[in-house]
Amino acid sequence: MVGFRRPDVLIMANQMHAMNVSLDSSITAIDPQTAVASNNNYASKGLARLWHEEIKCLFLRCxxxxxxxxETLITKIFKYELYSDEAAEVLCHSKRVLTDFRNVVTKKALKRYLTGVNMDKLKRCGTMDKLETFVKEVFKICHNNYDIQAVxxxxxxxxxxxxPSRSGKNIASNIFL
Known part of the structure; x- marks a missing residue:
């Protein structure tokens, strides 16, 4: 189902539909608690969207x-007490998202080199993890000062x-270095 930005419009549309369907029945009143819950849900989605944008910006900086x-990001956006269950949940999720971002950046950095590689075999033999570590270390070195010798x-x-190559020949892997 498509998300709605204006739940109040959806509520009104449902009311209008209910009135058209059964003209002889009484008008269905909307429970005020349902309307408040709907508005709270809308606000929560807005905060979640804001958090997602801000966590991306934080990632670009660091x-x-x-x-x-x-923690500062969480308290400023959600206004949670720092050691509440809600804050702890968002903190854990934030760390997972940042890890995912780092992995995506690493894989994109390697993508042009991995086009001739059998990715399934590469992952199974543990090489992908080592390549990711390598790229992360290169980023650390190049962030402060480009030092080719350190790389x-x-x-x-x-x-x-x-x-392992896609062709299955694995020529490069079999070369002694």
Whole structure:
């Protein structure tokens, strides 16, 4: 079902429909608690949308923000007490989302190099994890100062990796380095 930005319009449309369906029956009154719950749901979706936008912005500023930054974001958006169950739930979710963002960035950075690779076999043999670690370390090095020698020293992370090709020939993986 499509999400509605104006639940009050949906309520009114349902009332109008109910009146047209049974003209001889009494008008159905909307329970005020239902209307309030609907408005609260609308507000919650707005806050969730705001949180999602802000967590993305935080990620762009810092790939691994300190807990204090995430806690500040939560208290400013949701107005939760810092140690409440709700705040703890949003904090855990925020950390998962940031991890997902980091993984997406890492995989996109590797994408052009992985076009000739059998991804299923790559994941099964554990090489993808090592490649992700490698890319993260490269980002750390290049963030402060581009140092090609420091990047080259990261070969120890990936030199023993098996990278299965889509063709199944695995030529590059079989080369002794």
């Amino acid at each position: 790939r691994d923000p300190p807990d204090e930054a995430i 080259k020293k990261l070969d120890y992370l990936t030199i023993s990796c098996k990278v």
